[in-house]
Amino acid sequence: MGQQDQLNHQQRQPIDVDLGQDLHWLLHSQPLMQPTPSIGMFAPNNIDYQPTPASKHFTHYPPQPAYRLGKHFEDCVDLLFAGSSSHSIIDRNIVIQAPERTLGELDLLYRNDQQQVIHLELAIKYYLLEKDGTQLANFVGPAGIDRLDLKWQRLCEHQLPLSQTQRVKDHLLAHSLPLPSHHQLLLTGMLFYAYQDWQHTHIDNLGLNPEHHRGWWLGHNELDQLQTKEPHLRGFIVLPKWHWIGGPLHYPEAEPIAYNELLTQATADPWPSMVLVYERIDEHTPWQFKHRGLVLDR
Structure with a gap:
């Protein structure tokens, strides 16, 4: 885990997150x-979200390592529905328990503006394309544990069809829950590409959304590529895990660190770090967010 995550783990302080910033990111995701x-894709910006007068929506999470990004993302989606007058959540995290085993879990049931009941699966993921990779299997998680092809396959073949099986229908009826008429998927996040050509790398014919959010990745021994001839005009912020979703939206008055400090923070341990890059015209102008990437021990 990153330096701020480690400090949080040591101090055991609850994590406070402004979900309003993450929801703003989600609405434009x-x-x-x-x-x-x-498989139909759920579009957050199709929800008639009306923000409340309170501009901030702070939510508390347990300190590291108990904090979970997936739970954080689910709460962000919950806030989206809470601000809608035409769409409403019926239930979430519905565990389907059979006598002999757990069959699975439905992330969310909601009712839309046409009074249809929808089964919605949720996931926010961050994958990097291995150098010279050309397949979905070459998009791997920052810690090297999961892969985009496996996640996509499980969503398509297990999680989404689950609500149409008879045993799940029986379970829903037994718990006085309505049966969904169809299912949708909200799979968002970012894909990261090798820094040298990250803005222009395109992998066709894999089913990727060409408009997906993208960033770059670098190994510890490649970080010098982030240096510039005028170091005072480029700065960095190393994100704690709980700011991965909204990223720069959590830093309206950014105070970036210099390259040497980035080198210290991002290479302090083998855990992946997500980094925001800022630039400015001169020392008297404000910092402007430019892009973000992953720094990895590889």
């Missing part, structure tokens, strides 16, 4: 994958 004939 793009899915990682394109829809298919059997």
Whole structure:
């Protein structure tokens, strides 16, 4: 975990997050994958979200390592529905328990503006494309544990069809829950590409959404590529895990660190770090966010 995550783990302080900033990111987000004939993509910006007068929506999470980004993302989606007058959540995190085993879990059931009941699966993921990679299997998680092809396959073949099985229908009816008429997927996040050509790397014919959010990645021994001839005009922020979703939205008055401090923070341990890059015209102008990336021990 990053330096701020480690400090939080040591101090055991609860984490406070302004979900309003993450929701702003979500409302402008793009899915990682394109829809298919059997999978419809949930579009957050199609919800008639009306923000409340309170501009901040602070939510408390347990300190590291108990903090979970997935739970954080689910709460962000919950806030989206809470601000809608036409869409409402019926239930979330519905564990389907059979006598002999757990069959799975439905992330969310909601009712739309046409009074249809929808099963919605949620996931926010960050994958980097290995150098010279050309397949979905070459998009791997920052810690090297998961892969985009496996996640996509499980969503398509197990999690989404689950609500149409008879045992799940029986479970829902037994718990006085309505049966969904169809399912949708919210799979968003970012894909990261090798720094040298990160803005222009395109992998076709894999089903990726061409408008997905993208960033760069570098190994510890490649960080010198972030240096500039005028170091005082480029700065960095190393994000704690709980700011991965909204990123720069959590820093309206950014105070970036210099390259040497970035080198110290981002290489202090083998855990991946997400880094925001800022630039300015001169020392008298404000910092402007430019892009973000992952720094990895590889």
